Amino acid sequence: MFSYDTNAPIDYDVKTQNWFQLNTSLYTPCNTSNFLVNNYDITKLDQILTTVNQYNGLHIRTIAINGKIPGDTIVVPLGAEVILRVKNRLNTESFTMHVHGLDKQGLWYTDGVAFIQQCPIPVGSDYSYRFIADTPGTHFYHGHLGSDRGDGVVGGFVVMRPEEITPNLFGDRLDIGREYYALLQDIGVVSSYDQILAMDMMTIKYANNMDAQASTCTSDTCWNRTRNYDGSAIAFLSPLSAFLINNKGWHSEKDLRNMPSNLPLTTFLIKKGENIKFRLVNGGIGHPIMIWLEYHKLIVVAADGLEIKPAKVDAIVIFPGERYDILIQGLSNPRQKNYRFIFETMEQFNWELRPNEKSIGLANLQYEDSTLLDTNIVDFYHTSCMEQNKCVVLNCPFRNFAMSFNYICFNAVDLENGVEIEDKEVIEQKVFTEGYEEYFINIDHDNMMNGVSFKFPKGMPYYSNENENQIFTPCESSICNSQTMSVSENMPMMSSTGNCNCFNVYNFALNNIVQLTLYNMGNGGTYQNGFTHPFHLHGTHFYVMKLVYPPMYDENGILNSFSGDIPCHDSMQNCYGLKWTNSSWLNGNVEGMSKNPTLRDTIIVPTGGYVVIRFRAKNPGWWFAHCHLLIHDLAGMAFAVRVGNNEEIPKPPNGFPHSSRQTMQ
Numbered sequence: 022m023f024s025y026d027t028n029a030p031i032d033y034d035v036k037t038q039n040w041f042q043l044n045t046s047l048y049t050p051c052n053t054s055n056f057l058v059n060n061y062d063i064t065k066l067d068q069i070l071t072t073v074n075q076y077n078g079l080h081i082r083t084i085a086i087n088g089k090i091p092g093d094t095i096v097v098p099l100g101a102e103v104i105l106r107v108k109n110r111l112n113t114e115s116f117t118m119h120v121h122g123l124d125k126q127g128l129w130y131t132d133g134v135a136f137i138q139q140c141p142i143p144v145g146s147d148y149s150y151r152f153i154a155d156t157p158g159t160h161f162y163h164g165h166l167g168s169d170r171g172d173g174v175v176g177g178f179v180v181m182r183p184e185e186i187t188p189n190l191f192g193d194r195l196d197i198g199r200e201y202y203a204l205l206q207d208i209g210v211v212s213s214y215d216q217i218l219a220m221d222m223m224t225i226k227y228a229n230n231m232d233a234q235a236s237t238c239t240s241d242t243c244w245n246r247t248r249n250y251d252g253s254a255i256a257f258l259s260p261l262s263a264f265l266i267n268n269k270g271w272h273s274e275k276d277l278r279n280m281p282s283n284l285p286l287t288t289f290l291i292k293k294g295e296n297i298k299f300r301l302v303n304g305g306i307g308h309p310i311m312i313w314l315e316y317h318k319l320i321v322v323a324a325d326g327l328e329i330k331p332a333k334v335d336a337i338v339i340f341p342g343e344r345y346d347i348l349i350q351g352l353s354n355p356r357q358k359n360y361r362f363i364f365e366t367m368e369q370f371n372w373e374l375r376p377n378e379k380s381i382g383l384a385n386l387q388y389e390d391s392t393l394l395d396t397n398i399v400d401f402y403h404t405s406c407m408e409q410n411k412c413v414v415l416n417c418p419f420r421n422f423a424m425s426f427n428y429i430c431f432n433a434v435d436l437e438n439g440v441e442i443e444d445k446e447v448i449e450q451k452v453f454t455e456g457y458e459e460y461f462i463n464i465d466h467d468n469m470m471n472g473v474s475f476k477f478p479k480g481m482p483y484y485s486n487e488n489e490n491q492i493f494t495p496c497e498s499s500i501c502n503s504q505t506m507s508v509s510e511n512m513p514m515m516s517s518t519g520n521c522n523c524f525n526v527y528n529f530a531l532n533n534i535v536q537l538t539l540y541n542m543g544n545g546g547t548y549q550n551g552f553t554h555p556f557h558l559h560g561t562h563f564y565v566m567k568l569v570y571p572p573m574y575d576e577n578g579i580l581n582s583f584s585g586d587i588p589c590h591d592s593m594q595n596c597y598g599l600k601w602t603n604s605s606w607l608n609g610n611v612e613g614m615s616k617n618p619t620l621r622d623t624i625i626v627p628t629g630g631y632v633v634i635r636f637r638a639k640n641p642g643w644w645f646a647h648c649h650l651l652i653h654d655l656a657g658m659a660f661a662v663r664v665g666n667n668e669e670i671p672k673p674p675n676g677f678p679h680s681s682r683q684t685m686q
């Protein structure tokens with residue numbers, strides 16, 4: 022927890038529900054007899070919870086925004102000009118700020134990607150971002166340098182349409198009683214910063230304060246990686262300490278499971294029969310989060326901020342970077358005071374494929390007009406899901422759950438756009454002959470895009486012109502992307518891969534239609550060591566035209582095949598440089614594409630499968646694309662994007678800070 026008042030940390034006792042101010046004297050032992058008990062003072066408690074965040078209930082190093090984590094949610098009207106003034110008052114770290122979800126049309130240099138779009142903001146400096154809120158809906162802002170967004174540089178950002186009303190099932194629209202913004206974060210036992218360091222140094226097994234010898238290893242003293250329901254890996258290099266829902270979470274699984282009503286959880290208020298909108302945002306760094314709300318259906322009304330045809334589901338999986346707006350219809354006769362949001366990791370197996378107890382987080386949906394008393398009973402096992410009436414889970418990273426589960430998957434690609442698609446040519450299935458570009462990008466590893474590990478330039482490439490080699494290492498794509506390139510499976514994630522650790526850039530001609538086929542197959546991941554990656558593209562939203570899972574899983578749900586649409590036949594094969602198995606699908610003529618695709622800025626690329634996305638490259642500038650799992654992004658699973666040529670790319674204002682060698686301009 023945070024320091025409060027006299028800089029003494031505040032702690033909370035779950036059993037007695039009392040708050041304590043700790044004795045910070047270095048000369049007294051830190052056992053409970055030395056706690057200084059505050060008289061229970063509700064005004065002080067309010068201050069603790071509002072001006073000093075509760076966080077996960079432990080004392081950890083974080084970065085706060087105006088003293089808060091997450092930073093305050095910024096709400097602006099669509100089309101507003103926004104000035105975001107950032108003052109770096111950290112002791113040692115520079116950072117940048119990216120508003121995730123805004124296209125920033127014509128304003129690429131305000132998008133906040135360090136080294137591509139600006140220089141990092143140094144310690145002690147001030148920096149202003151000035152831009153137009155050009156994309157409606159639920160977004161968030163976060164740091165875009167190193168591990169900053171995992172260490173607390175994150176907050177909500179919402180762009181409201183004038184007189185916004187929310188779609189409902191059956192085509193009617195609803196007035197919303199209240200709406201809530203819920204930013205979710207995954208806090209590890211080891212900080213985001215230390216996870217990155219340890220990953221780079223190959224010491225992560227030991228960085229979790231778990232240096233036990235194998236012979237004495239217990240679940241408390243040794244940690245190993247965990248796997249998703251399909252056997253693919255989870256990209257989080259530490260045991261989960263807590264899910265934070267806005268600023269609150271709790272580190273103890275035992276307390277969460279046994280005494281949830283004693284815990285200071287985030288509580289969202291609702292009245293009987295009231296319609297409530299939640300803007301759910303995964304602002305975390307590694308965990309896909311499966312979200313349930315006891316005995317309530319979730320009506321999904323927007324994805325990545327943009328309206329979709331409402332879809333009714335029982336649970337949603339949200340990957341880091343994704344957002345879903347959901348509508349909750351308040352029960353007319355609630356049988357509980359508090360219904361719980363249950364946030365689950367997807368750690369179904371340990372590394373040896375034995376069953377693993379998932380980590381959870383909780384928040385309350387509280388009926389403020391209910392006279393019932395709260396209880397500690399939580400439906401952790403989703404008993405309303407039954408064999409004859411399975412629960413529907415949106416956005417699974419695999420085709421389906423194993424038969425033993427009472428859940429079935431609803432594919433994110435089956436969501437439909439809720440508004441008229443204006444530029445219909447972008448979504449057509451035909452053989453394009455001009456104004457069209459397509460790329461195949463294999464992302465089966467955890468540190469590369471198509472065999473290339475991204476290396477940041479030393480300065481903004483916009484200003485490099487003829488001095489490119491001084492600023493970045495160009496890629497020799499004929500080597501990196503070929504099927505003959507050999508890749509060591511145990512390669513340290515951030516090690517140099519020779520000429521393939523370089524400044525990887527895709528150039529799209531201004532106003533062309535661009536199709537990216539992102540596939541996740543080959544020896545990089547193999548069947549069981551791969552990941553589902555949330556792919557995020559800056560500077561534009563894209564249509565999700567097709568999303569395909571592998572055809573086969575074994576009876577336990579474990580992946581054992583790749584989609585045959587791309588000729589990557591087995592997990593021993595190096596699958597770079599491949600195109601469609603059926604060559605008549607080239608140039609835009611892909612079979613089975615969505616007729617009414619949703620517009621996203623982040624989409625999963627499932628292990629063993631692929632996704633096809635399309636957009637018109639109408640926002641000239643230097644942009645960035647990357648996996649939104651923090652450790653993958655930092656290990657090089659990223660590429661730069663340049664839309665338009667130098668003359669077409671908007672020039673940053675005169676005096677825009679970009680290099681210590683300003684003369685290069």
Ligand SMILES: [Cu+2]
Pocket residue numbers: 256467552553554555648649650653654658
């Ligand atoms: Cu990834």
